[in-house]
Amino acid sequence: MATRHGSVTARSAGLATATASAGVLALVLVTFVADDETFVPDGARGPAVWAATIAVVLVQSALLVRERRRPVALVAASALPIVLAVAAPSPLFSITALPVLVHSFRAGVRVGFVRLRWWLVVAAAAVAVGQFVNTLDTGRTDHAAVAVEAVVQAIVVVGAPLLPASVVAAQRATRDAQQQVLVAATRERDARIGEAVARERAAMARELHDIAAHHLSGISLLASAVAKQVDTDPDAARRHALLIRAQSTSVLEDLRRLVGLLRSPEAVDGAIETVATVPALVDAARSAGHDVTLDVHRRSTASPAAGDGIGPLGQLAAYRMVQESLTNAARYAEGASVTVVVDDTDDTRLHVRVRNTPPSVRPNVPGGSGFGTIGMRERAVLTGGSFDAGPTDDGGWETRMSIPREPNRPEER
Incomplete structure (x- = not known):
């Protein structure tokens, strides 16, 4: 934030310096290059008018350094030449319009026309008054024409910079909106990741x-x-x-x-671990000394292997459910007999059950963390199926999982 504020201040100072330099250069060119005496004050008042005009231009330019959202500097820069018009009227008064142009453009970019409209009216009125007073003091007597010229000049000086300022402000708003969209997209991407x-x-x-x-x-x-x-x-x-x-x-x-x-x-x-590899899992449990029975029920003897029509995720879920259930039975129901049932007779779902009898000896291990049951349930939910587990009437334990078949199985196509 401090770096940004420093860069803004430096930019404002540079703009003020450039505006003051342009005003002084214009004043020098008008004074020393123009041959027409209408542009150059004569007599003893010449140096005083020139110095007063330079001072007003410098003060108008210095107001650009102030960083404010409310365009007070625009009104101040527009009203300051009135003092010059009253104290030292001259043809050089028109040079004071240059800083007002810069102020109007800058305010249009920073504030916007909607919030700026009443400030613009005040600034234009101040420019018109200054021009009107300066023109009358130089000797003109046609008040109506002078008033019209003053109003037209005020509209041009204050209003003309608003068109390019509106374009720049719209580009900035578009860039800011795109940046916000990019930030939001980045946050959404990070959230998804x-x-x-x-x-x-x-x-x-x-x-x-x-x-x-x-x-x-x-x-x-x-x-x-x-x-x-x-x-x-x-x-x-x-x-x-x-x-x-x-x-x-x-x-x-x-x-x-x-x-x-x-x-x-x-x-x-x-x-790959699937329903078809469940028999190997049961054989491994038997080799470890556990009493495990496997019952596989198919729709017919001619039907394909058990688990046909179940997707890879469902196949893995069924396998892990049997694996976890056998592990729990071996750990917490020592000496119990376990029955694994793979029921493939339903045309729409595969049913898998693992049931163990009460342990023959009291288990000497503490209760589990429950993560295994949570994992089995999560796997079932991911496949669109269901899972349930709980004690049986004889004091044993049973886990049940139901997995839906995917559409367009080979025999249906």
């Missing part, structure tokens, strides 16, 4: 939670089993150690795929 980043962060958080919770929970359970069996059943402990290695490898592969997805789409390999 922020929203997109937030969505991506939420998606990353869901993916990382699903990957870490599923695999690391299994690794933790297997490590507990190994610690118990290392002395009593070395063969079982060795098998579980191999399963821990397999789970760790799966974690690294999933993280590598996620990082590759964040870097570029081309970096992702062909390992």
Whole structure:
């Protein structure tokens, strides 16, 4: 703000200097170049009139330095020559119109015609009065003609600069409006970018939670089993150690795929998690020692694989729901049997349910944060489906997800 104010003041000072220089130059040219005696005061009054005119022009120009929204300087610069017309009338009086022209143009640019109109009337009246008094004092007696000339000169001096000033003001207003539109567009773009980043962060958080919770929970359970069996059943402990290695490898592969997805789409390999890969997920849970049953219901034996007509986002949502449910069952319902049901008999929706019986032993881990359930619900909402979870009548737990099919499935085309 201080820099802008300094630049405005310097610009105003430069304008005032240029106006004063032009006025003095015009006065010198009229005085020393013109041969017609009507333009040059004669006698002893010559130097005094010349000095008075110079002083008025300098004061009029100095008023341009003042930065004000209200055009008081315009009225002051228009009224000041009246003093000159009364004290030292001469043909040089017309030089005082030059600063008034500059004041009128500047006021038109800064204030605008609508707010300036009454100030213009006062300024024009002051110019007309000064011109009228100066002309009468120089010896003319036709008052009517002098009055008309004074009014015409006032209209020209005060009104003529308003036309280019209006053009400049309109250009400035257009530029300011464009700048505001650009600023608004930039803010909207930044807001959209922020929203997109937030969505991506939420998606990353869901993916990382699903990957870490599923695999690391299994690794933790297997490590507990190994610690118990290392002395009593070395063969079982060795098998579980191999399963821990397999789970760790799966974690690294999933993280590598996620990082590759964040870097570029081309970096992702062909390992896509869909409804068709749910059996492999169940097999992995069984290999970890969990009692898991998978029931897949299709519309007919000749129908395509389960999940046909479900989009990629819906496929991933169903897979993650089963994965998260198996992880929760293994962590919080130790020893419980789990049933995974993929119901593909509905023509419009795919229904997936995961139900576990009550745990056979009291869980020794604290309750979860709830992020897994939130993530499953968010995935269902993103696909246009629904999600629900809650306890069963026998004390177990059940999660349910319903995902709509996309239109124009292959068998409908």
